[in-house]
Amino acid sequence: MWGRFSERRGTTLAAAIGYRAVFALAPLLVVVVSGAGMVFGEDAALGLLSRNLSQFLGPEMAATIQDFIATARGQGGVGLAGTLLLLWAGSGLFNELQGSMASIxxxxxxxxxxxxVKQRLITVAAVVALALGFAVLVAMAAWIPMSGSIVVAGAAAAFLLVSVVIGFRYLSQHRPEWRLTVAVAGGTVLAMALAALAVGLFVIREDGGSATGIAGSATAVLLLVYALSAVFLLGAAALRELELRGGPPSSRQRSSAL
Structure with a gap:
């Protein structure tokens, strides 16, 4: 797993994804929030995003990402042409992911x-799907009372799991087996959560709890996306290695027993 990740220059690919994310994250989040806001109101969408980012990454990193959204939204209204441009810009991140997956x-x-053109349309569809998924989470947060916040958190985790599974399956022309993909995606999501928590703690420690240093710049977002991308690509490398070896050890033992 690590050998493939290192041989395919996984850390360099993750850095490229992080660099692309600095430019694509703002339009991507604007599309996602605006899409959910059309149905449930932008205040509800932004509120859910803010709460989850604060709980997951800490208030400093959440404030940085919210500044990204405010800057992008403050550059003018989002009409049809603006929406298309935002979709195109946001899809650039997925396009970078496609190239990285092919390499891994x-x-x-x-x-x-x-x-x-076909690949770019797929990435645009991924942005739209992300907006729809976020809209579902906003709806659940609005309809489920505060006591059901655990349900919403579980739904968010399930959404992340589905996103990783789809990423492993459809961000390249290769289609790994479903059961193996889901198993590896589960471990990848857990590792991504731990990586995000570690980055959040690092930002708070290095910045002394202030939003004016590292957490107040794009560096914090770049560091977060780099860590998550590295874990995602490491999971993809594990998936490919297990696939070439015939699946996880448990499945190989069952196959030999049969």
Missing amino acids: FGLVRPKGIRRA
Whole structure:
């Protein structure tokens, strides 16, 4: 697993994703929040985003990401043309993920204008799907009382799991087996949660609890996305290695027994 990740320059790929995220995160979040806000109101969407970011990453990092959204929204109204531009910009992050997944899996990305357009449309669809999923979470937060916050948190975790599974399956032309994909995705989500918690603690420690230093800049977001991307790609490397070896040890033992 680590050998494939290192051989395919996983840390460099994660850094490239983080760099792309600095430019794509704001339009991506604007599309997601605006999509949910059209149905449930932007205050509800922003409120849910703020609460979850604060609980998961800490108030400093949450404030930084909210500043990203405010800056992007403050540049003018989002009409049809603006929405299309935001979708295109936000999809750039997924396009970078596609290239990284192909590299980790050891695939050569097909070339050609038609293929490039198709891949970009897939990434735009991923942005739309992310907005729809966030809208569902906003609806659950609005309809479930505060005592049901655990249910909402569980739904958010399930949404993240589904997102990772879809990423492993559809961000490249290779289609790994479903059961193995779900198993590896579960471990990847847990590792991503621990990585995000570690980054949040690091930001607070280095900044002394203030929002004016590292947590008040794009560096904090870059560090977070880099860590999450590295874990995601490490999970993809584990998935590919297990697939080439015939699945996890437990499944191989069952197969040999049969």
